[in-house]
Amino acid sequence: MSGLVATAPATAPDPLRSGDWYPSIDLTEARAVMRVDGTVTNERLTECIALAMSAVEDQLDAWQQQQVALGRATLVEVPSKIIAGTSRLVRLYRRAVYASAQAELIERYRDVDTTHAGHKHADTLDSTIDDYRRNVRYAIRDILGRPRADVELL
Structure with a gap:
């Protein structure tokens, strides 16, 4: 039996930092947690993770400022x-960063196979992408201490 097996790149990139308040993201650990194989280059993974960090941190900006005002110099210092x-x-x-990056990666890679089976598979990935986006929202709302859903009676 022969086949092509994608393995992780041999060199591990430096962890990604976004200032001193949030923890750095180790790309080797992210690759393992997200189950991302070698078909995703370090450059592509770095870009997706960096953009995910930016998006998550934008949503937490006001909360972070509140924490800093309370004298908490890093996320680790928040009780x-x-x-x-x-x-x-x-x-x-x-979790929020990984889920955001995973949704982005799936969106980018879903159109690689253009056969009928590929389109069918891509359609099933829509729900997976939605699940990852939901996990981003849940993680952010959990950090903020807010309920995961807002419900209003009409």
Whole structure:
């Protein structure tokens, strides 16, 4: 049996930083958590993660400013449960970043196969993309301490 197996790139890129307040994102760890293989180059992954960090942080900007005003110099300093040695808020931040990047990657790679089966598969990915976008919203709302859904009676 022969085939092509994509493996992760041999060199690990430096972690991505977005200032000193948010934790850096280790791309090797992100690749493992997101289950991203070598078909996604380090450059593509870096771009997706960097844009995801920007989008998530934009949504948390006002909250971050409140935390800084309370004397918290980093996300780690915001009181939170510690789960497996890591702040719950740090885990939620990473989840939001990873889910945003995963949605972006799927959107970019879904049109590679243009056969009928490829189109059918791409249609099934729409719900996966929506799931990742939902996970971004949930993680951000959990960080903010807000309910995951707003419901109004008409």
